[in-house]
Amino acid sequence: RSFRDSEGRQIPPLGHYAGEFGNGMKRRKLGYVEARRKIYLPTYKKALETSMSAAFNKLRAICQTEKVALLDYSTNGDVEDTTRPLSHAHLLRLYMLKKYPRC
Template sequence: MAPWVAGRRRGAKSLEAEFPGAVILDVTSKGPEPWVRFSPFWPHGGVPVPGMPGVFSESVEGVWQGLKVFEGADADPGRFRITSMRGIKRTVRKYGPVLGHRLGDELVPYERARREIYLPTYRWVLEHRLGALVERLRGMGDVVLLDYTVNGDVGELRVPLSHAQLVRSWVSSGVVGR
């Protein structure tokens, strides 16, 4: 059975009532070992940066934030080197509206960036860094993955994409994103 995904901010009693007997795993950057390793912030190292042959990042989030272009700031490859899981995010409050993401020499819009940068990068980590944990998940029975958002629709741009939904999809079908 595929894992379920639920919001991290829900209470334990609510989760237990909706998913009786299921193992609850927090896969965010606040989660416990080893499940925190599913967080896009986790510094796996050696993560290929799309559009930049021979360039690598410590984390998926480093790629995503490092390639983001704002009205007041271009891409920041320094984000690729962050290993602390802190100070990776870049915000519109500081840099102005997001214009897109760098993919090679091209500036691509948000949905395309999700499909051509985020999804392949997260899939690479699932394949090359998290295989043993994915297999553990597949053998655990009823599991609920906690994340800050539950959006699994890559085309739904008003809500951040849930990496827990990507894990769910990978565990159940070997596909990341739709």
């Protein structure tokens, strides 16, 4: 299957590949759920633990004393549900509750 770029030309799908460039191993495309688990979830978690940790800790402190509503464009918190994008708000909530999905 191919896709069209912004100028209407057919291009092959790039997808998400397992392995690194130049390691000599044959690389394979990851499935959508596998890519979420191996790429997206660990990267998002790392961001919460490092570059976003100060903001996240501030949010956590506010949640101790006030009700907080996290708004998002989507409400999908199920990694296995590929019909909709994952919800950032849901992932934040799960991380705060120490129930972040398995990576």
